[in-house]
Amino acid sequence: MGRAHMKYLANGEVEGAELAAVCESFPPNLERARKSLPDRVACFSEPEAMFKSGTIDAILIATPHYFHPELAIAGFEHGLHVLTEKPAGVYTKQVRLMNEAAAKSGKVFGIMYNLRLLGLYKKLKDLVDTGELGEIRRTSWIITDWYRKQSYYDSGAWRGTWAGEGGGVLLNQDPHQLDLWQWTIGMMPKRVRAFCAFGKHRNIEVEDAVTAYVEYENGATGVFVTTTGEAPGTNRYEVAGDRGKVVIEDGKLVFWRLRIPEPQFNRENRPGDPEAWKIEIPVKEGSSDHMPITQNWVDAILHGIPLIAPGEEGIKGLTLSNAMYLSTWLNDWVELPIDEDLYYEKLQEMIDKSKRGESH
Incomplete structure (x- = not known):
């Protein structure tokens, strides 16, 4: 799913959004992304480095389930808006902490409930x-x-x-x-x-x-x-x-x-x-496509449009x-x-x- 999100963002299909960076911990996949993306898109192998880079305003998380909450929390702590793939996490205790971090940050938090x-x-x-x-x-x-x-x-x-x-x-x-x-x-x-x-x-x-x-x-x-x-x-x-x-x-x-x-x-x-x-x-x-949820999230960030799938509801x-x-x-x-x-x-x-x- 990460590759699919990367593709439509890189193609400019989401109005108001620009793919600024990608993060991939598996070297062959990162190299593949680097070769397929425009030179303006920064590539990172560690999330923390990307979060601190100053090149991004928001993150879309498409990783194994266990990492969704911890990456979202880190994103909120760095002042970033967050959209995460489903499920919200593996266990509710972890997800509750994520929701609390979202509320504290004041940033826009969405989840990919495209259905x-x-x-x-x-x-x-x-x-x-x-x-x-x-x-x-x-x-x-x-x-x-x-x-x-x-x-x-x-x-x-x-x-x-x-x-x-x-x-x-x-x-x-x-x-x-x-x-x-x-x-x-x-x-x-x-x-x-x-x-x-x-x-x-x-x-x-x-x-x-x-x-x-x-x-x-x-x-x-x-x-x-x-x-x-x-x-x-x-x-x-x-x-x-x-x-x-x-x-x-x-x-x-x-x-x-x-x-x-x-x-x-x-x-x-x-x-x-x-x-x-x-x-x-x-x-x-x-549409059951994922891109409209991303568009809605971007519209919520830029124009205050209500979210179709608020991230807090993932719990x-x-x-x-x-x-x-x-x-x-x-x-x-x-x-x-x-x-x-x-x-x-x-x-x-x-x-x-x-x-x-x-x-x-």
């Missing part, structure tokens, strides 16, 4: 926010079309390890869905019970199959099912309220709209079942994945907000057992 730009999810959020669905009663997301072969995990010693990645399908493939799950309905669960299977389908340390059940403060419930070992996979998101149900699948948003809200129908003891209209709601497709989706891991490790329910110190302790235990990768 918030898709019309399907924007429309669902609008239906929820405007009350069209009524009070949320149930959510369900089956996201199993992340098929990954063993060769994918074998492509790097850090892949599929606690020390190298800090997690599996939840941390690498699902950050967008975990963000959209809470963003579209506007609420987080109050408690989580999850069952993560570690190395169920592939020879890896981390989870490759998950089934999670959540409960919300208003009594609603939710289910999240995901895996990298299923083919063919499914991507189906349902949100049910007391005024109907929305299903997002195969690029379509279908709204089963009740003519009479279910509580009213029940209260009035009407005959039969509630009448529902099946409506395929047209949505503007939107929400990460809280969900951390809660799912912790619930599995403890074989019990986990209340939100989670015990961040306990989670970090359990994660370190997994890292200590890690056979491959690099410890952090």
Whole structure:
């Protein structure tokens, strides 16, 4: 992703932004960047040197997950605006420190949640926010079309390890869905019970199959099912309220709209079942490209435009994945907000057992 961001910035595709410098710790990659970029773009092998150089006003972080918070914090401390790739980090304790540093700095902080730009999810959020669905009663997301072969995990010693990645399908493939799950309905669960299977389908340390059940403060419930070992996979998101149900699948948003809200129908003891209209709601497709998020971040810096994906919100989706891991490790329910110190302790235990990768 770093190369992709570098390319569109170097081509001047983001209005108001200029690629001033790149930082790459792997010498062959740095040399490749140096040869492909204009002479005006400075090249660094160490972040601290780049931060102190005076050549930049902002940074876009595209590194392994563990480094996102520490680089962001360093950037804020040097008076730089920050945009980070997802996920926000590996554990919420680290990300909370990053959010505190962002608030203290007063700089613009964004996260690369580019799927918030898709019309399907924007429309669902609008239906929820405007009350069209009524009070949320149930959510369900089956996201199993992340098929990954063993060769994918074998492509790097850090892949599929606690020390190298800090997690599996939840941390690498699902950050967008975990963000959209809470963003579209506007609420987080109050408690989580999850069952993560570690190395169920592939020879890896981390989870490759998950089934999670959540409960919300208003009594609603939710289910999240995901895996990298299923083919063919499914991507189906349902949100049910007391005024109907929305299903997002195969690029379509279908709204089963009740003519009479279910509580009213029940209260009035009407005959039969509630009448529902099946409506395929047209949505503007939107773009899932990364560049528009970068453009929005630059516009926020230069013109005060509201961020589509504020960096501080990255902790929400990460809280969900951390809660799912912790619930599995403890074989019990986990209340939100989670015990961040306990989670970090359990994660370190997994890292200590890690056979491959690099410890952090």
